[in-house]
Amino acid sequence: MMTESDGLRVGASEDTLRLDPRSGTWLERLVFNNRVAILVVCALITLGLGVQMTRLTVNASYERMIPVDHPFIQTYMDNRADLASQGNVLRVIVERTDGGSILDPAYLQTVQKVNDAVYLLPGVNRPYMMSIWTPNTRWLAVTEEGLEGGEVIDSKFDGSPAAMARLRLNIERSGQIGRLVATDWQSSLILAPLNDGAGHPRIDYRQLSQKLEEIRATHSTGVIRVRVVGFAKIVGDMIDGAVQVLTFFAFAVLISMAVVYWYTRCARSTVLVVACSLAAVVWQLGLLPLLGLELDPYSTLVPFLVFAIGMSHGSQKMNGVMQDIGRGADRLTAARLTFRRLFFAGFAALVCDTVGFAVLLIIKIEVIRELALTASLGVTILVFTNLILLPVLLSVTGVSPAAAQRSLRDSTDAGGNAAWRFLDLFTRRGWAVGALAASLAVAGGGWVVAKGVQIGDIDPGAPELRRDSRYNLDNAYLTARYATSTDTLILLVATPAEKCTDYGVLATIDALEWRLRQEPGVATTASLSSFARLMTQLGAEGNPKWFELTPNQAALNPLSGTAPLEFVNRACTLSQVRVSLLDHKAATLKRVIGVVQGFIADNPTPGARILLAAGNSGIEAATNMVVEEASRDMLYWVYGAVTLLCFVTFRSWRAVVCAILPLVLTSILAEALMAELGIGVKVATLPVIALGVGIGVDYALYIISILRVHLKTGASLSTAYLETLRFTGRVVLLTGVTLAVAVATWILSPIKFQADMGVLLAFCFLVNMAGALILVPALASVLLVGDSHHATPRPTPLTKDASVPAA
């Protein structure tokens, strides 16, 4: 690496003000001797991919968010046809907000209108739709003559007080209180199963969500409130959120631009850096449709990251060019010298970033892999746009002379910056030991707090969305006023054809349900077996003494034809045990799954297999397992990879320790922050851990590279560090701030996990930056001072040296 003083000599020496075009590496000659070609090619690529970018679609897919290789998910996928009828259900609640009863003509008319509107929605499985207005909602009664029944609202209904009294009675004996009618009689709901999956056209969730919003807007009046709950609405809201977040991109650009301009005071180069970083984003987004990829709520993070990383590396280049021009070099010479000095440093840093992303590929969850893929792609693109195109552009435009002088003044003004002198204190033994001791204490405290970090989602409702989002408020209303749990674990019981009702199988299910109902966290269970109990009781005029699973095979057999499809398929090969849970905390899921697995091991039933798992809780449990395992593996991999890269760069374990320890501190503190903020380790936050380390090592790479060069010239640590700070300190600050700002805009996202990612990444970037500026010199004072004589100082000839820094 050429030192800042080397650069100064270059600038000061008259005979090197113009470089020989044949000097430099082959890469440098290729780039700078074909500048027009490079500009034209880049412009064409940008234009072409810009056109492609318009084809980019934003979507969300449930399947991409789950670990499809996990046995639970495989079971779920294998049996999807039998599970489809119940999983994807939309609930539209029509609520009276004035405290009045639903037994009111005006209210009932509104429900009828909403019912008709929902009926017309695309994707609704109309024969299975239910509300108090649909003819399949019936009441049932035991009389002396046997069972009697009828429609809850029949053709004779005329809205008269007598008809209302009859409606009340019909609802009471329909068994629908808590299902279609709220327990407080102030709302009722329309239940609309959706035709999703094989054999049905794909549902456009965004469009469906918009149509639901139209229904909500049309029918919500003074005393009526419409609420919508269901997977389709979650997906719709997530897609809307992802689109909304893309608009934050403009903020991120503006803020980063302001920060860079504040730093350079040169509009020309600021615009160039932003333009090149944006070009990288255009390339990256343009490539997605070509690769057949969509943007989803997870990968919308990538453009922000690519832009921010581009800004920080671009700023490095601009900083170099500015200082060289300030020293009197012409723009082409300055650009070439900067390219020589910094291309490989930047390249190494981008390789580290890529490794950080690529490690995510080991996680078998599609959204994370796509995130890894698109982010690696974006960072690779940055090599072209910000390490090659930007210096070429700067060699054409140059920088404003005033700004160049200012940058030189700043970098030579030895005592001018109080902050640098403060940071320099950490090169002294006492301060260094103090800082290290304090870090150790903080790390220890963080470690204790971090033990509280949970796997998976913790908040009730739809964890994808914010707790106070309209969806989660609607969901909370549903769970409070209706007997409906939104956390369901489904166990599948597979039997040979027509054996689902075998008493032996049902008795096993009965025992499993009994076991599960004893488990804390289980609200209730339902199955073909408990349905059999209920039917036995109803068959005996409702006498509670008959609530038993009786071993009467002839009476059990017809159940496969009469039981609801959510309990058994018509082939009588697969029945479901539906376990309603009180929450979806990872500990609850893990314990309940453990109970089921223990039961399966202890109760082998010939002719039946109990399979895990489906239902949102089953899928979540599988995801948690994959995430928990991956969170450990990923740390080994990312730290292993970064350590290796650092070692290749520094060839000194002491330097590696200097670079890695601050990252470890950040990782611990980030986990402590997660525990403190109640953010779980999940699909969304897992990548952050890898990204934090991968991107975080950049600072240390830059600082330690330059620091060691100075140390090799024999300078004291204090002098070497001050020099390092003057040359690169501001850029490190700039990098940290632009990265943090770009991702911090995510905190405003309506999607909870995006906000979580934003908080954590911003935290990681800032703490990494502080760690690099404070702990690197402190560690260096302990480790590196003795290290300098191990490395052989060598002369640094001008023309050959440019490739030194990182690789």
Place this chain on the structure above:
Amino acid sequence: MTVGLALSGLAIAWTALPSTPLAAVPNGPATDGSLSAPATAAIHRVLSHPARIPVQPERIGMIAVARAGKRMVAVGLHGLILLSDDDGAQWRVARTTVDVTLTAVRFASARVGWATGHLGVVLHTRDGGETWITQLSGITANDLELAAAKEEAARHPGDAMAAGWLRMVERQRADGPGWPFLNLLVEDEQRATVIGANGIAFATQDGGARWSSISARLGHRQGHHLYGIQSDGDGALVAGELGLLLRATTRNGPFEELTSPYEGSFFGALRSGARLVLYGLRGRVFVSGDGGSTWRPIAWTGQAAFTGGVALPDGRVLLADQSGGLAVSDAGLTKLTPLALRLPPIAGLDVTEHGTVIAVGVAGPKRIPADVLIGKE
């Protein structure tokens, strides 16, 4: 319009009903009614192994409760038997032998008692309910019933009734022990009678060492579940499905069918002093002062079936319905008054030594203090 009984509360309480409609396919797969090997294994399991003891036993569904001296004993789902020695405040789990729904419990003394259950189960205790043994199960009961039916058919050749009964018993035995005992009468530590589904009844004279079928004494009432039994002098009264009402006037004499005041099902029978009370479907209640010969109805507007009842120490009668409503009579048994108190659906009642009523049902045992038992007007 026929007004029926509301099933909603009951259905929700015992298990969560599905939210999708019942499918339209009328028939299940056409397999025969014989039991598979796993089914037979499961029957042996539930008849010989108690269920895992629940974490919160006091919240498990209970079907019946009875007093054993100072102790209250409740029986319910999965063979669970609960004991309380503090007037029903706290409950603990007794040692039992089976994993079937228990339907009734009665004690002859503070120590000796019986409980009935599904799969033809009769349990017996000699230590106030602490430990129980199985005296009869559906497997042996089937054999005993078959032997008795054959004997009866042989004794009365050409009797269509006896022949029909024998065919029913053979068919039932082939289907397995899938029928319950539903109630019992305990006269003393030696003598008890258990009644069950489809007209089947057994009795013991020797503390349960030997149980024998008395279905013939009841007149082979196939097609009728027997729900209620009360002693009346030396005789007994049995009430059941579809208004069935039988009376025996002597200890071992035959039961004769009485003229029933109701064509619907009786779910239970009570005795308060010299008066007999029947209760059942759709909130119907009848009183007899002459040992069952004549009955008068007690007016009541409720529609839910009365599933539990008890005679209070002062002679009034407390009835509980399947929606959790309670009604108390006056001392003359002329009218019923609803209580302000509502509980989860109730299946059984009894009174502690201190006059507290214990109501058991879907949500386990609940205490009803004596001062609550004043009807609202």
